[in-house]
Amino acid sequence: MSELSATVMNLPRRDAQDKLRGRTKYTNDRIRPDMLHAVLLRSTVPAGRIRKLDVSAALRCPGVRAVATGADAPGLYGIGIADHPLLAIDTIRYHGEPIAVIAAETEKQARAALAAIVLEVEPLAPVFTMAEALQPAARLVHEGWRGYEVITEGGARAGNIAWEAKSSRGDVDAAFARPDIRIVESSFTVGRQSHVPFEPRVAIGSWEDGRAHIQTSTQVPWTVRNVTGRVMQLPPGRVRVTVPPVGGGFGLKFDASIEPITALLARMTGRTVVLENTRQEEMATCLCRENAEIRIRSAVTPEGYIAGREAVVLMDCGAYGGEQVFLTTMTAHTLGGNYKVGAMRLVSRAVYTNTPPNGAFRACNGVYNTFALERHTDEICDALGFDPMEFRKQNVLGDGDLGATGQVFEADVLGPMLDRMEALRASTGTSEAKADGRLYGIATTVGTWFVFVGPSAATVNLNADGSATLVTSGVEIGSGTMVQSLPQIVAGQLGLAPDQVIVREADTDAAGLDVGVGGGRTTVSIGAASIAACAEVREKLLRTAGEMLQTRPEDLVLRDGRVEITGRPGSGMSIPAVVAHAQATTGPITGSGAFTARNTPAMSGCAMGHFIDALDIPVFVVHEAEVAVDPDTGHVEVLAYRVVQDVGRALNPRAILGQIQGGVVQGLGYALHEEVTLTVDGRIAQDDFETYRLPLAQDVIPVAADLYEGAPSMGPLGTKGAGEVPILAVGAAIGCAVARAIGKPVQQLPLTPPRVLRLLHEREPPPEFPHIAPGWAANTLG
């Protein structure tokens, strides 16, 4: 297929040279001296009622041009439920919550004026943990939860349960009642993970021609547009969002947060206003990967058939529902993935607490659900005496198997990937000798993720110089999609070189709807929309050339910047000549395209409260880790790490390998030392690089990776997203390897040296969940 051979290549990044020279202007490099600086007054208590908020003295401070409070932006926003004010209105729900904002000529003046705001807060008893929040008499974090607008219908809600999603397939009670089965039950708990993109959340707002213009470091320009409209009670079309290069996102920038504040202040002052989180603010209010608690039970026959499975997953959404409401859906596809199961029922609940809100983070709840599922699988193997690798080979999802919501999987993918892992291990060898007297463990784990496809639009303009301009709302956050895979795809479709494809940076005024960079969807969705746009361009181009060459369009091909007669290289004419003719006769050549999911069906009645019922594009991984545990210090060294990743079709193998190395290392941080804890007054304790331990060069090793191609995908040219999943099974592989090394169950991440020592000496209390009822149904809202 020539179009494929013209598309697949190790194209280097076009943005690398400017980034290396320090010339790239990220949003926070665009601050100019004539801009106003905004700073936030943030709550210093985790819960309270605002009794008095008087900003009049602050307005009189030197340099201050505007002060805004919740009264200036009364609309509420959210993903499933509109529960979130831009600035606290009456009630404070977390330590660090924005209450008021000051815009002044300089940041120093704005900070000085903060002291002039009169704020009186009546403290309320905070609800810090999900255990507290689920007590029958718990104080409600949102007293008015019943009155909130429900943006997406279908989820059950009550009190501190912001959202509940369930999946149920088959007769689970009958499976657990079988006389021939053994029941294995496991409990797991995980903490939060902070994204730490190098560029913090930052926005620059202006007010132009009666409309807001926000330049911001975001993954979701259309969400920022819509949320700004909501909170300012404007039609969203009166908001324009443009996105400069983004200095890292990892999911943190998948929701709106501070951006609308700049539009509000710009409207009040008529000036351009910048708001940038300090590193301390950024980490203290990070929309972290949520802490979670998981109980899972399986009924397994002596032959190793998983007859039944049930699980309860509690996800801490913090003070506002946010992304966690949506993420409850994912449990069915992550904890409910990987294996053939006879009957299954799962419930996941997003629970409100008086803690900073959580959000999306690369492979979201899949990272801990995969840890839980794979450790549980090893506990099944331990209890019933199965070999963990053989058990996995016997039970991984294959062609025709059913997922948790009754979706039918196509093709055998995980099984052959396990074989490929064994081949990879044979080629690299193992590293047991490097353990050098320490406790050695090796574990192979599997993971299931999916591309959330969602709507995308693309426009392609063919220019008179033979170049093409691609206009989309896609954002380059570092993954390379906008500078590698999309120009490769468009060039392949139009017979151009990738450097002839100009990629417009995201602008909601220029491009159609896109749901944003997340879940590994950009190459798939914007790629497919781009191919649809190219089809229209090709059709116009070939029709015009056909007239000029007196040849039928179906006998023409696009190759090397020319329209050629099939089978006659060098014949025909150059694309610029055809474009020039078209411009003079029928008009400029443009094409537009759109794409969204076909909605892969679930089995009727299997999914409740789900935002999506089935996986449009499943993505699988196999991860293998070798570790050495120092029994004296509890330190875990990763000796070797291997990945087999289902990529569908690798458009740029070298770029994908770069994503795998980076994603695995982010997962190693999560598994081993990135720990977020809350102080007694509800603050995130780790708010700088001294207290939050990120992976450094000396902590990491090269990941050996094998790209598995050919699994079915509706993505263009058979692609799947490749940047999201490398982190998916790292907690699982490390957790299982450490458990085998130390011979003790691992039920919690991260595996910091003190925790590993406590596990070794059996001083680590196992997780206990008195707030999870023994009977599964008692953990649901019915």
Next chain:
Amino acid sequence: MTVTFQLNGEDCRFHGDPMTPLVDILRQERFLTGTKAVCREGFCGACTVHVDDEAVPSCLKPIALVQGCAVTTIEGLSSGNHPLHPLQAAFEAADAVQCGMCFPGMVMSLSAFVRDNPHASRPEIKAAMVGNICRCTGYERIVDTVADCLDQARKAGQLVGGVHV
């Protein structure tokens, strides 16, 4: 207080608080935004510049302490349309960059390191990166690229970036 120093080869004068961090002068007064202020506590290395040819985090450098010094920022390492420093060219060719925010500091730290340590081993390169955090790449491709650069320079009998500014 008045401080005079050389900035990317030109005379530069600053009037103001002598405790002002160098990074703020670079970014806010000179608009040299290639120097990134990420943690402002000396941990991440994204604001690394050369002061008298030594790589230092500019967030921890009060402006008074650069009196009489020569400061080189990433913009001064290879200015205008001049060829990239060999390390920059190698990082570009290897597709090492992702979000890119750590790279100006990474280049400033490692360009001083390879100049002073032409025989550095892979573990020594990693040790030299202890003050430069990258959240995207997982480091190994950066380390490989530096090792390759040193290897090639040794074979050619040259220093990496021998034309160092």
